[in-house]
Amino acid sequence: MSKFLIDRFSNLEPYVPGEQPKEKKYIKLNTNEAPYPPSPNVVDAIDKVVVAGLNLYCDPDTTKLTKIIADFYDVDFNEVFIGNGSDEVLALIMMAFVDEKTKVCFPDITYGFYRVFSKSFDLDAKEVPLKDDFTIDINDYINCGRNIIIANPNAPTGLVLTHEEIEKILISNQDRVVVIDEAYVDFGSKSCIELLDKHPNLIVVQTFSKSRNLAGARIGFAIASKEIIEDLNKMKFSITPYNINTMSQIAGVESVKDNDYFEKCNNKVIATRERTKKELRKLGFRVTDSKTNFIFVTHDSISGKEYYSELRKHGILTRHFNDKRINEYVRISIGTDEEMDKVIEVTKKILYEAVNYNFVVGK
Structure with missing residues (x-):
């Protein structure tokens, strides 16, 4: 901080954008971007x-x-x-x-x-x-x-x-x-x-x-x-x-x-979101009834911070907030069907390793 910054900005905490990876290849589900490209037009x-x-x-x-x-x-x-x-x-x-x-x-x-x-x-x-x-x-x-x-x-x-x-x-x-x-x-x-x-x-x-x-x-x-x-x-x-x-x-x-492309992409996101909600609930997650292109989830057997960190280790970026009221939750943007299948697959491994749950794939 320079000596020229006025006093009212001295304690300003700026907005922190979601991580934008520059090296390692991640499945990027941390900033609620669309999983599909813009219209070809x-x-x-x-x-x-x-x-x-x-x-x-x-x-x-x-x-x-x-x-x-x-x-x-x-x-x-x-x-x-x-x-x-x-x-x-x-x-x-x-x-x-x-x-x-x-x-x-x-x-x-x-x-x-x-x-x-x-x-x-x-x-x-x-x-x-x-x-x-x-x-x-x-x-x-x-x-x-x-x-x-x-x-x-x-x-x-x-x-x-x-x-x-x-x-x-x-x-x-x-x-x-x-x-x-x-x-x-x-x-x-x-x-x-x-x-x-x-x-x-x-x-x-x-x-x-x-x-x-x-x-x-x-x-x-x-x-x-x-x-x-x-x-x-x-x-x-x-x-x-x-x-x-x-x-x-x-x-x-x-x-x-x-408009046809707009509606097609949004309908795909909605369908993928609802399927992902269902799959995570099967694994014991509590999931809010989100009407967005992300879901907000928590599990009694793993902390929000740990779940976020483990997903990141497996190449999946999500968002974890330090606010004490929501720090047990993780926000996951909705990606393509293939990306969300990977989230479910990795989540099963994380839970198994964390609490020795023996989930059967596809059950």
Whole structure:
């Protein structure tokens, strides 16, 4: 740390991304990336268009991408904001709408960037404990008098609030924004976008990193009222007007166009997730009812840290969190069927070695 860093950042704990291996070959199930490549149309479009245009700035208004997202979700063009991943969208939301007067709250177990942004921007943030079963008690948010951020489905639990529950939160906090972060919504839950007409304080945030197989393109977006989108654009154009590069804009457009591929990949992930849940439960794991592209698991006979470490020794990367409420759990991203078969195979060996269980393969 240099002597120039201002005091409020001296104790900042930055967000820690999942491990990105650079040497050994791993089955990478630690950062909830898609197990399948983007639509072939994405690659074709980039090959044809990009090279000739990289000497010029990208479209700061992301016109084509904004329009196709608006059309896809049946909203107005002026109700869509595009960010450099949903992380930038969330950061700009906090910068625009949260201060010492309005404040913010979110669950204590959720996406780690909410906490990091709050500390980075020196915000009054309240972390609301989940219930013992990791579900959100909506009564904690009713008339709370703060801006609210809820990941739905939540991470790393994968659990979902209903629209009825979210509407109760919206109705009781009409003078504050309610942000529903839907990074994983396409894997089996329902988007709140349809609630926007009734609730002008709602901001729905999504990403292309998960269900659209474009984590490396860094595309996120918000859908909200025209007035809220104007506010977000004011923030963007004051900081980073060219935030979505030319290649990413092209990739995003082609991804949305190829809806058949989008649905095919997501359906495969969902089917693999449900099969993996079933197999791990047979082995004695407790598995949350995840509606995401990951599962959250624990076993009475092996600690979360040990299970994570043993999987890593066998060439499988997963995610373990040190938070005392969830440190007995491991989050496992859903890979291909072949990759998840390997997880099950290795898990049987780990359990056998750990507690001398004699599981029969395939039983």
